[in-house]
Amino acid sequence: MPNLTADAPIALNAAVDTEDAPGLARRVRECTAVAHSSAEARPFIAQLMAGELDLPSYVRYLAQFARVYEALEARPAQPSDPAIIDPALARFGAIEADLRALGAADWRVRYPELSATAAYCDHLRGLAPDDLPRYVAHHYTRYLGDLSGGQIIGRMVERHYGATPDQLSYFRFEHIHAVVPYKRAYRDGLDALDFTEAQAELFLAEAKDAFRFNSDLFDELER
Secondary structure (H helix, E strand, O other): OOOOOOOOOOOOOOOOOOOOOOHHHHHHHHHOHHHHHHHHOOHHHHHHHHOOOOHHHHHHHHHHHHHHHHHHOOOOOOOOOOOOOOHHHOOHHHHHHHHHHOOOOOHHHHOOOOHHHHHHHHHHHOOOOOOHHHHHHHHHHHHHHHOOHHHHHHHHHHHHHOOOHHHOHHHOOOOOOOHHHHHHHHHHHHHHOOOOHHHHHHHHHHHHHHHHHHHHHHHHHHO
16 A cells, blocks of 8 residues: 655645545445435534634534544554554644634533534444454544545635634644545555455444434534
8 A cells, every 4th residue: 555644735635536446445435425415414514614603613513523533543553553544644633723723722611522422432432442444434434534525624614714724723634745645545545454344344334323423413513
């Protein structure tokens, strides 16, 4: 698998990958298409992207997802981890920096954990460290999302709500030189995973569950 990192600033590019990705990458894209579209269409996200909310609404969103990334990134590295589990993708530190820049250094107190966030985080923490199929499903859902639609969210938050660069480091991957080649390498890495068919099915089912956790969180943010 190609080296996924490079020491140059990221090129913010939300272009989608080619449609001919083989193997597991294609399977997960196809089997989660409906759940993915459903998550993106949730009213909170649609309103955020349309400029119908405000910067404090984005801060509420960020405070919940800080907890999700904290849980996702708490898993100890395993000697057999594939290259796609790349430390350059970690987002919790960047999100904490953004929350401080947004005047919410006390985010844990000011924005209590929502029930949907708690369910999502409890599920992530409950995954065994060696349960690679299920862990990679959440890794794929969050980080490939950040490198795709997440780049658009960052631009919309800047455009609609006046967020400054120091408030948007969540969307900057400082050690990734270009999004499209990186995503292609990531998908190649998915295809190279030595999963049995039973493990592949676990991965696919968990990826659908990951989108459901995200949808539930967006729904509670709306309420």
